[in-house]
Amino acid sequence: MNTPVGLGPDSVQVEARLLAAGDLLAATLLVTGYPAEVGPGWLEPLLGYPGRLDVSLHIEPVPPAVAADRLRRQRARLESSRRAGAGRGRLDDPETEAAAQDAAELAWRVARGEGRLFRVGLYLTVHAADRAQLAEELSAVRAIAESMLLRCEPATWRAVQGWTSCLPFGVDRLDAKRTFDTAALAACFPFSSPDLPGGEPSQVGPVLLGLNSTGDGLVLWDRFAQENHNSVTLARSGAGKSYLAKLEALRLLYRGVQVLVIDPEDEYARLADAVGGTTVRLGAEGVRINPFDLAPEDEGDRLTHRALFLHGFVSVLLGGPLDAADRAVLDSAILAAYRAAGITADPRTHTRPAPLLADLARSLAETSDPAGPRLAQRLAPYVSGSHRQLFDGPSTQATGGHLTVFSLRAVPEELKGAATMLTLDAAWRAVTDARERRPRLVVIDEAWLLMREEQGARFLYRMAKSVRKRWAGLSVITQDAADLLATDLGRAVVANSATQVLLQQAPQAIGAVAESFGLSAGEAGFLLAAGQGQALLCAGPGRRAAFGCVASPAEHRLVSSDPREAQ
Template sequence: MAPSSVCIGPGSLELPGGTCASFAITGYPREVGAGWLEPLLTYPGRLDVSLHIEPVPPLIAAQRLRRQIARLESAARSDAQAGRLVDFTAEAAAEDATDLASSLARGHGRLFRVGLYLTVHAFDAADLEAEVQQVRALAASLLLDAQPTTFRALQGWITSLPLAQDAIRQRRTFDTAALSASFPFASPDLNAPIGETGVLYGVNIASSGVVVWDRFAQDNHNSVVLARSGAGKSYFTKLEALRLLYHGVQVCVVDPEDEYRRLAESTGGTHIALGAPQVAFNPFDLPTDQAGDVLTRRALFIHTLVAAMLGEPLAPAARPVLDRAVLAAYAAKGIGSDPSTWSRPAPLLADLVEQLAIGKDPESTAIAERLAPYVTGSYKDLFAKSTTTRPEGHLVVFSLRDLPDEVKSVGVLLALDAIWRKVANPADRRPRLVIVDEAWMLMREAEGAKFLNRLAKSARKHWAGLTVVTQDAADLLASDLGRAVVSNAATQILLRQAPQAIGSVGDAFGLSEGERAFLLSAERGEGLLCGGNAGDRAAFAAISSQAEHEVITTDPAELLDNGDGTEIDPL
């Protein structure tokens, strides 16, 4: 791993592949902003930036600050007694030392000894001289005083290597705020605030920094993810959801293709495969953790559900008949307006059909006959018994892959109702994320389209965010609902686009010619983050750890081999 030979000069080193020179930063600006080292990190040449940090124990830090304040105040008194002009540099240093001591005494921060070192690389001595001049000019523009490590070139080069060895020990005291601003944990292209739920989206393609975004710190918490098939949109969405789970955000997913099952099983979430064998979901269940007249709201939802089962709106004459039958089905189970009865076992759809069959009027008989396929016919499995898995937990995934097309609208309605009850529950306020993958499928259903429209406009009021993921960007932008979803999304993720859709996407998001060309040629996982403000845009490449990748990947070639040559079930 070490070079075969090193020629040490007074100010530079000659290595087998070129030459290098090192610098120690001895002077710093009085105030710095977040990401102030970004110009050095994005330098177009080969420049190694090394930051060495050593925490100072609070007791020692307090003693040093007291001595420093005493020296500065003593020098100020001496100058005043001698009639010399005020040293404004010393006066500013005294104020800063006093502020640091006050912050340290209150426990608002700590002190650190920090060393910042630069190593410039080039192919030969002539190129090195030019590179050195450019780097020193760049450092001077940042109010940094870069001094060469003369006669210590070897020590300077070793200090810049990832060995955690500071052989120069040219340190400067930083407080917590200044040190945190020194880290490149922000993109220079993004000015949006970052709160407590910031998520790493990936690496900034234009620099060596990272792209961290907090959707819950924006004007609204919604996002849209648009990409062509195979561009990595579901992979990116699962990666964001997994990292939001670390922050305690509750995630609910409408999954048409059963791509989130492995994520739910790996994180201890709840996976409900509607339409799968032995999976039942009772729409009559009453939530016991919500305030208000829960029974009335559930009865009104049964009206909507029955209309979806019948495939048409209820006739005016059928509504009172159905309402009486719903309440009678609950009453037969001992459930009434008294909240103490709401915890009793809820009736099933068969109980409702039985109450309708008891009625003598033609409307109730007609409804009972048309509901027969869901009770005794080929669609009965989903409603034949009590709910097998309740939609509870930090991650809830509703898989729709096993639902036949004939009952898909009914299954979608059940999933969306369960999610909306969680989001709109005033007794359980927490940050939530609702993910609708392959949203173009959901938008074909009338109730699904209504849900997206309602949640996109009102999610923020309930401390929730909506993520709409789709590959049909043109269809989304061509409809009024699609445009409403996009306009109410403060976070917009654009991955690789098809040439046929780049025109409509570029016009809708105001993309430049360069941004359009980037989206046409982007690799899998590369995309453009567009924030709520026009200036918040960053090109990034999504990155994941090996553990995260194993949880969220759906590549069949990877799922067939778990790494030791044995096959695993491709979930």
């Protein structure tokens, strides 16, 4: 014989203003008065209450025809009251005047279809173990509500109706509703952090970063709604920066954003495999990216742009900047290599196969200037020597699709800087592809590999300045805050990032980080004591939020780098 399982308390004892449901007492407060203006996440003080408090929000849409009729009658009553007072010689009532202006503005918005009206009921049920504790909890909740300019009344003789209205049944037994418009109702939902007031969302929309560390609210952030779409993430090793970056990339994929990742440690491969992305494993047998490939951009001289990039790329390969004579010879050799491949400034020739690094070395060796053969000799390891595997053929893999990961784990350490610059250029060519307009994000993990090379740092800076015009964002992630903040180019990259995320910092670096980001003593202390996944989001003066990164079990399996959890 099966014993029935109870779905509720074994007994309910009802009194005038409270009821006993099992071992707990419960009392309900009705919110009958609201402040004139509210901001996003304004219910956070109630939602973050440390005791057991059920907050129930009941919403009933008002049909547009009924809303228009009610607003018309409300405006008529207010205008009648104003005229009656004026006829008796009374001064204007500020509250009546404000209500009349609000009603008129709301009526116009409803008429234009920019908003709707809703009947909203907000109820608070407080639970406690005994009467004394219940009285204390009720007093504390009412104090918080009054500080928010909310007027609360007890549900006298309706304790059962109040209790059931706050249960997850979607039934409003109290029916104590007030009329809200769309903007006011949207501000009631706890789907944005009150610490991060923002403007209109972008076409992409916000993504969840985590739970607010100072309450129970959610921290959602729309990087594409900021003045630029770039971000910089700084943290010590093991603090969870790559975990957060992978989680944001995964959630942006849901939003239709194309993501390109430069991954030094092959951490994003599991994510790419799970979502059907493309992984380009540089250093593996037969995998190459030709630095001479022309970008698919429509404006400007593509050949000149490619020649300028090759100047910087060859400088990185050769271990330092070239002098004026070497640059002149190199420039002539680059153009000669393209001419030998049949590619000129004429756009009709740009579809022909691009030359290779070996063609450049051949052009250098054939020049009459002594600097040419010398440069060709210095390029020999990358043309015919032990480092030729990256450059001894045309590009083997395209960068299309919703997620492309450039894995650099198999690249020799001596080539990491050049390979990072090469893959960053491949990502830039995808960003500048005018054949398809869509939001894009370029993620550079362990960016210090690029910042240690002057040409790489300059390329990264130019990209940070330009990606916004292409509806793209640049996400720079590094564990070496000192290297990023110690150079003018590094500080410029930070300055051009509207989204700045700081995770746990080392004591040796906290001084430079606090000075660069204008952290208070409390914020600096938070970063020193932060656990794994805890972060501080900085988005300008007065716009900061501390949060803890959260992921579902399925997301966690895809983004975790813990070798014990690798499958």
